[in-house]
Amino acid sequence: MKYCQDCGAQLKGRADKKFCDDYCRCHYNNEINRNRDQDFKKINSILKKNAGILEKLIQQGIKTSTVHLLSGAGFNFNFFTHQLQEQNGEISIYCYNYGYLKINEEQLMIKQVTHSLSSK
Template identity: 40%
Template sequence: MGTTTKACGHCGGSLSGRADKKFCSDQCRARAGNQRKLEDEGEQLMRQINLTLRKNRHILHRVSPEGKTTLRREVLLQAGFDFRHFTHLYRTKSGSTYHFCYDYGYLLLDEEKVLIVNWQQYMEKR
């Protein structure tokens, strides 16, 4: 009977221990998983969108730390805000639609202005 040694799925080192073991260490297992995520286009897109959402939220927080603020749309654009990405919408009874980036929302107003608000308890999903 020949002896077959299995190789680590990441570094190629020899494996010892359980018969179904695929990696020589937790470090190799984590590195292989991270490499797989970097090569997956869906993961890359998701990572980029999440970064954009976090950046949008950070910008909204920076320009309106206390809550309700009105400013020019241009101010957000110059800060790098991306109006295409938001986490959810809130529609008021009067028909206005607020776009939210997590807990900060904005309402597009006339004359290229934007109203920035903080999420409120009454905005909970109905």
């Protein structure tokens, strides 16, 4: 016995059928997209918060910080947008155009890039 993936009604007809009709198929796919968009938004807001914390430090002229201080301000180290290799080979972690380079386990150098991602 097979059931519609959207409304749960029992399905009749072809064995590979997953939905009652186009309405159920559309509704189901819209739900998936909505959930996906919500997940994107959640991650985006974490990334924006991270970037905002680093932006504030840079605006205050602060160039170094600590894992402890950033965590305290709400920085989430699990989320970042990309990594950039420095000239000396070290890897900086970025949230949009604000990032940090780990000096050691606790100390961080705050980084900012401008226009580095534009194609020309």
